[in-house]
Every structure is written in structure tokens, then in C-alpha cells.
């Protein structure tokens with residue numbers, strides 16, 4: 001599956017210490033104002049399978065934001081999809097509307113808009129906006145074309161909006177729930193971990209268990225089909241349609257889903273009948289539509305700006321680069337993207353052996369944009385975010401803290417994207433100090449730098465970028481398990497040591 005990639009073209013940092021990255025590494029890049037926060041979800045091929053979540057003839061759009069997740073009807077007008085603008089914005093703030101002849105005046109919080117029935121030209125806060133099709137008024141209700149929302153909404157909300165038009169899913173600002181799936185062999189069990197609680201409808205039928213998510217801003221996985229090396233649970237698929245996401249798990253026996261971890265984990269196993277009983281029985285579709293245990297509606301909220309008191313000590317490790325983006329060519333054989341992934345996996349091992357749950361942002365050779373990385377990380381609400389780079393020059397480790405541009409302010413439902421890190425800067429400093437101490441204990445040379453790095457500036461957690469250079473023995477050792485062990489042990493110990501300080505109220 002293709003991900004639309006928002007990797008930016010921007011200037012590389014010009015300090016000597018990032019020589020490896022000059023001109024070829026967009027991750028180590030200078031932050032600047034951005035128009036678009038969310039990773040655009042990839043256009044999806046419409047699938048033949050009808051989602052179970054709703055009467056299939058009713059067109060709907062799901063809207064996800066920090067303030068609310070909700071679903072609205074989509075209207076067919078003039079052979080196009082339309083929505084009521086008031087209904088879109090009402091859950092997000094104060095709205096008023098009045099009709100004046102053919103003019104329709106609309107106000108969201110302090111932002112004024114003026115629309116004209118039968119016209120494409122509108123004005124928002126004194127600026128012209130051109131809609132892709134006519135504005136319509138019906139019974140005092142102003143209707144706008146669905147595909148005008150990515151242009152229109154940012155004018156009212158003061159922040160970015162991403163629309164997946166094919167699936168009719170709209171993401172306002174920095175929201176997203178991601179998931180990982182893995183199968184364990186004995187007994188065959190599929191474990192799906194979500195970054196926030198979820199509450200899907202679940203239905204089973206012979207050979208399949210379907211989960212349909214309407215209120216969760218689930219972000220597509222790297223691949224739409226996951227195959228597992230398991231006869232009982234051979235595969236799972238992901239699709240989006242009509243404002244909903246469906247994850248379908250195929251099974252050679254009837255499957256059964258259960259929830260754990262406050263709705264963050266769904267475990268799929270063979271239903272509690274023996275395979276023999278199942279085989280003897282006439283297969284009957286058992287439609288099992290039920291809203292599941294999790295009492296929380298699964299809104300993804302931005303972390304509060306205080307930054308303290310994460311409920312669990314959870315780390316996100318970001319293996320920089322990947323997929324089409326190789327990072328630096330460290331040697332003829334060695335791509336930075338492979339080295340960062342190896343270090344990331346090792347670091348997860350070290351953290352988990354110290355009791356810290358860890359999410360590695362990419363499990364394989366996947367292309368992820370900087371925005372996608374920041375969104376995935378923020379949605380997971382970690383205590384610490386750490387991103388890994390590798391370099392061919394110099395030795396030891398360089399640590400980068402963020403350098404924040406001044407003047408960012410939060411507006412409406414948004415945190416300012418480029419200064420999202422600012423409230424967490426003291427926590428980031430704490431982690432950095434702690435990691436430096438552990439690296440020095442192991443005689444690893446450490447340098448610290450401050451740079452306006454993305455995605456560090458966009459992370460709403462303690463955040464640190466680590467660039468790993470080879471040991472004295474030379475570049476080939478960069479990929480050796482011994483060196484990876486040495487470095488990741490020190491970083492993990494430092495991250496754990498920072499825990500007490502982060503937990504202490506400031």
C-alpha cells in the first residue's frame with residue numbers, strides 16, 4: 001500500500017556534526033512553518049466487501065478531532081457529496097448561522113464566513129475562498145461540497161485538516177490511533193495493540209472475524225494485508241470505507257475476540273469450542289454484533305500541556321528513514337535506514353527487559369513521513385520519544401535536543417505544531433542528561449547539540465534524537481551486535497533512570 005508522503009524538502013543543518021546528513025537527510029532538517037500537519041491517508045481502492053457498521057445505502061463521513069469524534073450524513077446534491085457546514089463545526093466550537101437573502105452568514109468562534117447560494121466564491125475572515133462546486137442553502141442550512149473541507153476548515157479552525165475523500169474520513173489536527181498486530185503460535189493468538197482505547201463493533205462469520213471502527217481515528221498500517229505464518233489465523237486485512245475502518249481477521253476455525261489493557265488490546269483466538277466440534281457442526285453464520293466492553297469512547301486527546309504524569313511509562317523508538325528513503329549511505333553495503341532499525345529493535349529489547357513497554361514506529365522497511373512519525377508518536381502518548389540516526393563519520397554518540405522557534409501559540413483545538421515540544425523541553429532535558437551520564441559510564445564519547453530538528457519539535461513528550469557514529473574500530477562495527485548492545489544498554493538505562501525525575505511533580 002502506498003502512503004502519501006509528506007517528507008519535506010528543506011535545508012539541512014550546516015553544523016559540522018551533521019555532515020553525513022547534509023543535503024540528503026530530510027529528517028535532520030530545519031523546521032519551518034507548515035500548512036499541513038496530518039499525514040495524508042492514502043487513497044484506497046474501494047473494496048467489494050460491504051462494511052457491517054451501517055445501513056449500506058447511507059453515505060457518511062467520520063470526523064476525528066481532539067475535541068470530538070463523530071459521524072455525519074453526507075448528502076447527494078448535484079451529483080456530488082455535500083455536508084452541512086454547521087453540523088461539521090458545531091461539535092468543535094461555538095457556531096451561529098443566519099440567512100440574508102441568498103447570502104448565508106456563518107460564524108465559528110470568532111471567525112466569520114459569508115457564502116452565497118448557487119455560488120462558488122465565499123469569504124472567510126475577509127479572504128476569498130473558492131469552493132469546487134456551488135454553495136447550497138436548504139431550509140437555512142448551508143451545504144458545502146465535501147471536498148471543500150480541506151480548504152475551508154483550516155480557515156475556520158486555524159489548523160490543518162486532512163480528508164481521505166474515498167473513505168470519507170476527516171482528520172482535524174493532530175489525531176491518530178495506530179496499531180500493531182502479531183500472531184503468537186501456541187495457542188494461535190492474534191494480538192492487536194492500539195495506541196488508544198478502541199471500541200469496534202465485532203461480527204463473526206465462517207472463516208472471518210470483522211471489527212468495524214467508526215469513532216476511532218485509526219491510521220492505515222503500512223500494508224493493507226497482513227499475512228501470518230500460522231494455519232489457524234493466516235491473515236488479516238485493513239480497509240476504509242464510508243467513514244469507517246474495518247479490520248477483518250481470517251481463521252480456519254471460528255474466531256473469538258476479547259479486550260484487554262483498558263480497550264487498547266484486542267486478542268483474537270479460536271472460539272472456545274474444539275476444532276473437532278466445529279468440524280462436526282454445520283457451519284452457521286453467528287452474527288454477534290455487540291458493542292464491546294471498553295466504556296471509554298475512543299477519542300484521542302492531545303496530551304495536556306503540562307506534560308507531566310504519564311499514567312504508564314511507555315517509550316516510542318523511531319527508527320529514522322526507511323522504505324524509499326535510505327538516509328545516509330554509510331558504506332557501500334550499509335544504509336542508514338537499516339542501521340537505525342537494527343538499533344531500534346535492540347533498544348526496544350533493552351527497554352522491555354527493564355520493564356518499559358516500547359513501540360518501534362516502523363517494524364520493517366517502511367516509508368514514513370516526519371509528520372506521520374510525529375502523529376504516531378503523539379497518539380501513543382509516550383513518556384519518552386527517542387529517534388535514532390546513524391552516521392559514518394566521527395565516533396560515539398551525538399545527542400540532539402530541540403531548538404524551538406519562538407512565537408508559536410495554541411489556537412482553538414490545536415497545539416501549535418512547530419512548538420508542540422515546548423512544554424516538554426524540561427522533561428527532554430532531564431532524559432538527555434540521564435542518557436549522557438550512562439553513555440559516559442561506558443566510556444562512549446558523547447556530544448550534545450541543539451538543532452531545530454523535525455520531528456522533535458512536533459513531539460508532545462520528552463523527546464531526544466540520537467545519532468550513532470561507529471566505534472573506534474571502524475564503520476563495519478556500526479552494525480555489530482556487540483556495539484549495538486553497548487549503545488542501547490546505555491540509552492535504555494539512561495531512559496529508565498530519568499523515570500523517577502519525570503514522575504516527580506515539578
Ligand SMILES: [Zn+2]
Nearest residue numbers: 025327389390
Ligand atoms: Zn539520519
